[in-house]
Amino acid sequence: MAAQMEKSQAMKRDSIATARMLSEALPHIQRHDGSIIVIKLGGHAMSSPDAMASFARDIVMMHQCNLKPVIVHGGGPMINAMLEKLEIPTEFKDGKRISTPETVEVVEMVLSGTVNKTIVQAINDQGGRAVGLSGKDAKLLVCDQAEGGLGLVGAPKKVNAGVITAMLDGGFIPVIAPLGAGEQGQTFNVNGDTAAGAIAGGLDADRLLLLTDVAGVKDGEGDVLTNLSAEQVHAMTQSGVISGGMIPKTQTALDAISNGVRAVVILDGRADNACLLELFTDHGAGSMIRA
Incomplete structure (x- = not known):
């Protein structure tokens, strides 16, 4: 009986804490009402079905709160696995993959196919x-060839964002593979x-x-900095920090x-509900960089 009462009290405390958290999120939800939030997905959030499901719930929650999430994803490990499976040799320069025509064909297949549709689903x-x-659709990302001798690696020079805004206006959540035309x-x-x-x-x-x-x-000292200006970032880079x-x-x-984004946050995708913590709580979940 005592154990049951203790369990009941614990559940009640958890419920009160959840209600308080939801109430405290209100001003943050109001602040971001109608805002476009671009999220680069990679790393841990793509590592398992459970992590992907948790990320997806966060995105749907944001959309339900009238935010406009736009997902841009990577997929390096999946590309490496497919290149190895197809026995396509990979060349590197300064630790970066050289994108040959044969390699880019596999990159497009993996990113626009398997990875993109897994996130959509x-x-x-x-x-x-x-x-x-992908960035090729409706010429979303128009690119020049990047410098550095890495082959068919693109440097975006023009963004035709109309296809994305049309999707957002229609109530859809765009999921974009990083390819360019x-x-x-x-x-x-x-x-x-x-x-x-x-x-x-x-x-x-x-x-x-x-x-x-x-x-x-x-x-x-190894401590995470929660707020940084562009000037601080420049100084810390020059000093080697x-x-x-x-x-x-x-x-x-x-x-x-510099291109008009209000703020950029570098945060740990391994943390549960990282996006919600960053957007809907006072303490956030990473390092925010502002102009």
Whole structure:
């Protein structure tokens, strides 16, 4: 009997805490009402069906609260697995894959096919209305060939965002594979973060959320910094505090901000409900970078 009473009291405390959390989320929901939120999906959130289902529930929750989520996804591990399965050799330069025509054919097949439709299905299974497309559709991402001798890697130069805004106005959730079209009809492989940043800028998004496998931008002591200005990011990069794989992510953030995005958040996609924590709570879930 005592155990049952204790369990009942615990459930009541949990219910009260849940109700309080929902009530406290109201001003944040009102603040983001109607806002476009671009989310770069990768890493842990794509690692298992459970993680994908949790992410999809968050996206549908955002949509139900009248936010307008736009998903841009990666898929590096899946591409590597398919290249290995097809016994297609991969060349690297400075640790980056060289995108040959044969490689890009596989990249398009994996990203626009298996990966994109898996995400679309996960969102639809949670009651959303997701539609998959790539940066080639309606010439969404027009690219030049990126410098650096990496082959058919695209550098976005123009975003034709009309196809996305039409979907958003129709109540759909766009899920975008990071491919681009060249002026001569070439297919370009585009870095997922770069594509997300360009699309966020083209949409004048309120937020760009970069889901990663780290907690955010850290200072010299290893502590996560929750709020940063563009000037601070520049200084930390020059001093070496920001280094390695965090450099391209913060550069994506700076580029997006310069193109009109209100704020960029680098956050840990391994955390449960990371997007909801960032958007609908006071403490957030990562490092926010503003102009």
